[in-house]
Amino acid sequence: xxxxxxxxCPCGYVLHGTxxxxxxxxxxxxxxxxxxxxxxxEQARAMARPA
Numbered sequence: 048x049x050x051x052x053x054x055x056c057p058c059g060y061v062l063h064g065t066x067x068x069x070x071x072x073x074x075x076x077x078x079x080x081x082x083x084x085x086x087x088x089e090q091a092r093a094m095a096r097p098a
Contacts, residue, residue, distance in 0.1 A: 049097075049098065050065065050066040050067075051063065051064065051065055051066070051097070051098035052064050052065075052066060052067055052069075052070040052095045052096065052097060052098055053070065053095070053096055053097075053098045054070050054071075054073070054074045054091065054094045054095050054096070055094070055096075056074070056077060056078075058081070058082070060077060060081070062074050062077060063098060067092065067095060070091075070095055071088060071091040071092060071095065074086055074091045074094065074095075075088075075091055
């Protein structure tokens with residue numbers, strides 16, 4: 048069984064990770080670097096889906 052997760056940003060960018068921590072960190076970095084926004088842990092966790 049895989050723990051891989053994905054988060055699809057509303058802009059269409061898809062982030063992949065091997066688990067919650069990796070995909071959440073990637074989403075927070077994307078939000079900060081691309082959209083100049085802060086994404087909370089709770090917001091990112093709510094967006095994460097199994098890959």
